[in-house]
Amino acid sequence: MTYMITGATGDVGARVVRQLTERNIRPRILVRDAEKARALFGQSAEVCRGDLADATTIRSAMKGAHTLFLVNVGPEIPQRDEAAAAIARDEGVQRIVKLSSLDVEQGLAIGVWHSKGEAAIRASGVAFTFIRPTGFMSNLLAWAHSIKTEGIVRSSTGDGGRPFIHSDDIAAVSVAALLDEKYAGRILSLTGPKSLTFRDATQIIAHAIGKQLVYQPISDEEARERYSRFSGSAEETEAHVALWRAIREGRLAAVGDGVERTLGRKPISLEQWASENVHHFLS
Ligand SMILES: NC(=O)c1ccc[n+]([C@@H]2O[C@H](COP(=O)([O-])OP(=O)(O)OC[C@H]3O[C@@H](n4cnc5c(N)ncnc54)[C@H](OP(=O)(O)O)[C@@H]3O)[C@@H](O)[C@H]2O)c1
Incomplete structure (x- = not known):
């Protein structure tokens, strides 16, 4: 039985590969960078060089595969999920x-992309x-720079909570x-154990690194301006600003039991998570 994993050099995909091995x-x-993949997994994975934007490479990687783990990112999620699914069908996956994403259930921007991908x-x-996971704990690594250089976390999420989830x-x-057919047709909605405000999360990291940190609420406008400095596109920036607003409005705080029911x-x-990642937050 061949399991084909995409996103294998990314946060969740690499963990999926390791847990399978x-x-x-x-x-x-299926990876864009074979060197990077070999450095991560050696011979424990069969490496196919390809791109989820390139049907020919997907088709050749999918030959004889039984089950596909599909990770697409960004505004092209709908088209890329559709293309991968059509090839999977043709190849007998x-x-x-x-x-x-759990944001499918709220119809939020990134959730809309995933919702269209699911439909395809x-x-x-x-x-x-x-x-369908909620926000990853690993997103908080984006705070590393301002924590290291200023001891500050800035966020437009106000006092809204999110039950961050560990990528493991x-x-x-x-x-x-992937391993059990009983999950066919199922939707697994996943959250972490507890809804936390970004102020709470700042304090948890502060405690882990043994330093005082300041939590500074900012406006949507400032969040937009800051995120757009490194965002891939205006669409991606707006998706994030909308997400943070939804958190501030308390719309994404619900805690579910999907992890416990499955595992x-x-x-x-x-x-x-903070104790595992202390090194990222210390200069
Ligand atoms: N972050 C969150 O809070 C959150 C919450 C819910 C859902 N999600 C969803 O989770 C997914 C991201 O998962 P992640 O954080 O594990 O990903 P990630 O760390 O951002 O890694 C993305 C992976 O996709 C690969 N990739 C990107 N474009 C590709 C292409 N054109 N062809 C082949 N491979 C490509 C990357 O390969 P390279 O190494 O070559 O770049 C990398 O392996 C997204 O769909 C996101 O919407 C995220």
């Missing part, structure tokens, strides 16, 4: 496990499992879904 499964991975996969007729939990649920254990806490 720990079970003595050698996945096939039995199921697509798609890394989607459903329309392809290939069996699916949709993994997303990967573990994804692996469970039989509690999700990993932000305190644990």
Whole structure:
């Protein structure tokens, strides 16, 4: 049985590959950078060089694959999910496990892209499992620079909460879904253990690194200006500003039990994530 993993050099995908290899499964991975993939996984994964924007490379990587773990990013998610699903159907792939987003349920910008991607996969007729996580704990690494240089975290999320999730939990649920047919047709909505404001998250990191940090609320306008300095596109910037506003309005605070129902254990806490990542926040 061949498991084909995309996004394998990314946060969740790399963990999925590692968790499969720990079970003595050698996945096939579609990557843009074969050197980077070999540095990460050595011979424990079968490396196929390709691009999710290039149908020819997807088709050749998908030959003989049984199950596909699909990670697409950015505004092209709908078209790229649709293209991958059509090729999967043609090549006889039995199921697509798609890394989607909990924001599908709110109709928020990035969630809209995933919602269209999910619809295209459903329309392809290939069996699916949709993994819908909330905001990743690893997003907080974006704070490393201002924490190291100024001791400040700025956010337009006000006092709204989010139940951040550890990428290991997303990967573990994804692996469970890849390995067991009982997840066909299922949507797995995933959150961390507890809703936390960004002020709470700042204090948890402060405690882990043993330094005082200041949490500074900022406006949507300032958040837009700051994010646009390194954003890929105006569309991506607006998607993030809308997301942070939704958090501020308390629309994304609900905690679910998807991780525990799938894995039989509690999700990993932000305190644990912070202790694993102290080195990123210290200069
Ligand atoms: N961050 C959040 O809070 C959050 C919440 C819910 C859902 N999500 C969803 O999670 C997904 C991102 O997962 P992640 O954080 O694990 O990803 P990530 O760390 O950003 O990595 C993205 C991966 O996709 C690969 N990739 C990008 N474009 C590609 C292309 N054209 N062809 C082939 N591979 C390509 C990258 O390869 P390279 O190494 O070559 O760049 C990398 O392996 C997105 O769909 C996002 O919407 C994120």
